[in-house]
Amino acid sequence: MSKEPRLIVNNGSGNLFQELKSSIETCRAFYFSVAFLNFSGLQLLLEALKEAETEGTKGKILTSTYLNFTDPGALRKLREFPSIESKVFITDKTGFHTKAYIFEYDDYYKVIIGSSNITQHALKSNVEWNVELISKDYDVFMTRVFEEFDSLWARSNKVDDEFLHDYEELVRNLKQTVTQESLVFEKSSYVTPNTMQKRAMENLDRLRGIGEEKALVIAATGTGKTYMSAFDVRRVQPKRLLFVVHREEILQKAKETFKYLLHNFDVSFGLLTGSQKDFEADYLFANIRTLHNHYDSFDPEAFDYIVYDEAHHVTAPTYQEVFEYFDADFTLGMTATPERGDQQSIFEQFDQNVALEVRLHDALEDDIIVPFHYFGVTDINDIDLSDVSIDDIDEITRRLKVNERVDFIIKKMNFYGHDGEKRKGLGFCASREHARYMVEEFRKRGIPSLALDGDNTGIERQEAIQRLESEEDEVEFLFTVDIFNEGVDIPSVNTVLMLRPTNSPIIFIQQLGRGLRKHEGKEFLTVLDFIGNHAKTFLIAIALNGQRYYDKESLKVAISTGFAHLPGATHIEMDEISKERILTQIDQESFMSMKYLREQYQEFKRVRAGNVPYWLMDYYTYENAPDPVSFIKKKRTYLEFTATAEKDEHLKALIADDTFEKSLKWLSSMLPLKRSYDFAVLRALLHRRSLTIEEAEQEMKKWVDEVPSDSVDHALRYVNQEFFDSGEKERTPKLASFDGETLERTVLFDKLIGKEEYRSYLLDVLEYGLLRYEREFGSRDYGLPHFKLYEQYQMADAALLSNYRKSHSAFRGSGLLQNGNDYFLFIDLHKEAYIKESINYNDKLVSRDQFQWETPNSTTQDSKRGKNILYNRERGIRLHLFVRKYKQIENGITEPYIYIGQGDAFSWQGQQPIEVQLELHHRLPEQLYTELTEKV
Incomplete structure (x- = not known):
């Protein structure tokens, strides 16, 4: 047992809760002294306390009435454990700030002292420092610890019925006093956007900056969409605003939110409902039913800014008349459930501009x-x-x-x-x-x-x-x-x-x-x-x-x-x-078997009340939906998978068109997108015949903050098939042509999109690819090469994302690939498919900061390539590391690699191969490190 002190912090792979849980379950006795104890923290430890009781483990828990933060419910719960004694130190003028956890084992003692009380945040998520000390003997230190604990224990009150009754009454009365008498004065100017609202507003600014007039925000109920829209209006300051809702009961609340946040605006606020019609109001809040009856009373350009709450309804006929009538400078849609309508896509209604999407994990992280x-x-x-x-x-x-x-x-x-x-x-x-x-x-x-x-x-x-x-x-x-x-x-x-x-x-x-x-x-x-x-x-x-x-x-x-x-x-x-x-x-x-995929598909269909999910975008709108790219991998296009699953003759007839099927297959093969440029210009060509280089760059900037000029050129040449080998050209219809100045639709593409069904399916792939890219990569410019840390990639992706100007199919089959000064290291940590015992210990993560890698067998220290690797910093060579745990987990399914960033060689040994130690530019996140190294 190590005597070295150990720092315990809350992070992605460990926390104080885990330490306390394992210690409670393995010790023979424990003693806690904490300033306060909340039920939010105690509930996490209940299973461990129950296990300890089963094993005959005794415990003492001491807390206090310091600031009356201790939860009476937690004290009452502790009384249900006969093996645990609990006491409360009554604080008056004496403060009580201890945070100590003592564990007694057969042959040693463990003490954890630091900053954490027993609350959910202190045990799991707060920034906390706690130090673990191990003592093999009942030495001077442990003697002093127990003397202090016993002294405090003797001065404290037993948690009996009388104490609990009195303390519960005190806390209840204090809560009522705070609620009724101690309200903090708050001015609306002090209210600031939360993290989600700030991100949305930044993206809205970016979209408006490149001339976009519509955008959509997707976020769950309760995450503050109405406040976000009011903050954005406060920033834009339109002369006239129209706020449209589906349900009248939230109309008044929305108006009051805006009035509160915009208290210093010299504007009038009004309602348009069945019983109130404030047509002249500067900022008008309307329910759709009443607005539909009166919208033509307004000039089409009457409003500078329009907000559609519950915007998934805009594809309905009633909304469409209103939506098409008004021509505002900017239109914002907000929804929690962006379900595709029967005829139209809500995303197309808002020009595929998603300013923000907040899913469950985002909302947890942002504390909303x-x-x-x-x-x-x-x-x-x-x-x-x-x-x-x-x-x-x-x-x-x-x-x-x-x-x-x-x-x-x-x-x-x-x-x-x-x-x-x-x-x-x-x-x-x-x-x-x-x-x-x-x-x-x-x-x-x-x-x-x-x-x-x-x-x-x-x-x-x-x-x-x-x-x-x-x-x-x-x-x-x-x-x-x-x-x-x-x-x-x-x-x-x-x-x-x-x-x-x-x-x-x-x-x-x-x-x-x-x-x-x-x-x-x-x-x-x-x-x-x-x-x-x-x-x-x-x-x-x-x-x-x-x-x-x-x-x-x-x-x-x-x-x-x-x-x-x-x-x-x-x-x-x-x-x-x-x-x-x-x-x-x-x-x-088997996650990639047709049986499993079909079950996933049928269950998703059931979730949609039996409606066939004809479109990829149907999956985008549901959190935790199956990944339709799995269906594509199985049948090459989602349309073919759906035709097979539904035994639909009409869909099969669509696939029978060779040109359409090959075009759909090529676009589908790029999913999920690793860069948005190519799809951005192809989508634009659905609406216009040609794009200049400047216009193409503007289309790309709808999805990213900046685009390197070399990447603009590379993307236009890529869709021109300049980097295809002969086989790829033969099996891929050419949809666009680039002459060095203008990108144009081909006659073939014209014919395809001239048929509405073909156009709809091609648009669906493009729309899904771009919106999923936006969800997973955001709008950040990742530079060149265009790699995002900890994202998944295949070898061929490195050619596309580093603007390789030869055949991209050359990027395969080797663990070391090169484009100029960029070297791409593709590494299997286990050399056999999903066999835990077969580990190549020469290629491994030494720590979260260091990787050990063996060069290809042909590489010597004296060769040009060898010197470029070993002296990469001095020679300006960038070493990019891509790793995967297993080449295959399921038979026949090749796993992607995970990009862990660049590394620099700092020591090496051996020849053919050379064993190289690489210092990583980015410390690996705890969770990913655990995932790559943990044996399960």
Whole structure:
């Protein structure tokens, strides 16, 4: 056991919570002394405390009333553990600031002292410093530690009924006093944009700067879209504003938000509704129904700035008339669900300009939603779903209606608890019958509950929601099927129960999202997922992982590390049985088999109420949707995959056109895009016959801040097929021609887009490619070569992204490729496909800052190439490192490489090959380092 002190910080691969959890579970006794203890932190440690109690471990926890930050609910919860004694140091004039965790083992002691109290943020996400000290003996240091702890313990109060009653009353009264009497004076000029709003406004400025007149912002409910639009209006200062909403009930609130933030604007504010018509108002807030009846009363150019809230509705006929009528200087669309309409794309309505898109992980990182504490609990043995089809809802319902399961659910609810005084929960069930059953059984056990489904009217739903949110009403749970998946805002929900087998990552995230809205006094959401033995249990891991790309290995590492890559104080914990069940299923599943892909497709179709997802853009609009590029890899185009899955003769007839099919195949082969330039100019050619070099550059700048002039030229020559080999030219129709000055549509391209269906499918690929690029790369100029750190690449990508001006097909088959002074090192960490024991220890990550690499066998230290590598800094040679853990994880599927940045040689040894030590320019993130080096 090392005696060296160790610094513990919260980062992507480790945190104080992990240290405390493992220490509690392995020690024979523990002693904590913290200034304050909150339930948000204690809940994370409940499983560890329960395990310790099972093992007979004793504990003492000392906290204080310092600033009355300690949560009475946390103290009450501790009393449920007979093996833990708890006391409270009563602070008056004496401050209490200790943060110490002492663990006693058979042959040594561990002490962790630092800055962290027991709160979710202190244990997981705050910037905290804690030092771990190990002592083998009960030496002078440990004697002093225990003397001090025992002294404080003796001076402290036992947490008995009398103390708890008095302290709870004190804290309750203090909260009421703060709410009613101690409000901080706030001026609207002090209110500043959050991170999401700032990013959106910066992108809106960029788009307006290059002459764009429309843009779309995509962000979940509760992330501050209305405030963002008001901040942008405050910056632009239009003379007249029109704010259009779909639902009248949010109109007044939107108007008040603008009026508050724009208090110093010399403008009038008004409403256009069924009962109020302020036609002359400078800033007019209108519901679409009334506006549709009166829009022609306004001049088409009456408004300088128009905002469409819930902008996914703009493709509807009522909206279209209004949308097409007005000609504003700038039009902003805001939506949480950018679903493609039957006839038109919402993205095309806003000229494919997405100023910002905020997904769940972005919102967690930006702290615009509350963290969630997810507990995956193995369901009771009586529930067997191993042989049931996910479509057999009646049978699943029958098997879930077990009284012992209800008792088990309530037992776990009571064990994990919830944030706040009143429990306000949503339970997601398998069917209406299941929901009604849960209500009946919960009521029998004294928990007032209601069931809601599609048969309930809007008024009935609203009344039920109000009863749940009321502190005075007795209702604690709403049990439902799918009606709360999206579009319903219940901010005060503090508990979510997942009571049915997860069959869709999309639905899972939508249901989870119902409880993530921020609310006064709400610190976190408790999520209890009762995990059975259904064949698709592993989908839970895909949903929680939330990564843009994943494979078996990265999923398994995420599970083994407790999804440590998730930002903020979010916590995910699965019991060992659930964890092993999911890991086994992941090992057995083939993610690229036609069977799996077809199941993904059919489930996505079910999420869309049975509507066929004809377009790639249908997948873009759903968080955690299947990656349609997987379908493309299987069948070369998404259209062909859909035709096969649907057995659709009309789609098959479209593919039968050789020129169209080859064109679609070529565009599809570039997905996901690694640079946007090529698609940007091809998309522009759908609308105009030709582009000058300057016009082409402007099209590119719609997607990136800057474009190197050499890259503009390279992109135009690339779409002119100048870097294609003879085989590529033969199988790829030429859509554009470049003569050195102008890029023009070819006659062939003219004919293709002259047919509306062909044009729609070509546009879909271009639109999807560009918008997905924007989501994954943003608008940043990555320079030349155009590489983003930690993004995935294939060898041939290096040719495209370094503006290689010979045949790009030459970039394959070798681990070392070159374009001028740029050397590209493509490295397999394991030389065999997915065999953990077969590791090439000569190519490895030595640390997060250092990589050890062997040159190709033909390279000597005296050769020109050898000297360029060994003396790369002096010779101006840039060494770019691309690594992958395995060449193949699934048979026949080649894994991409991950770009980890540049490295410089600082020492070497040997000949043919040379073993080179490289210092990385960028320290590898903890999570990626773990993923590349961890054995699972």
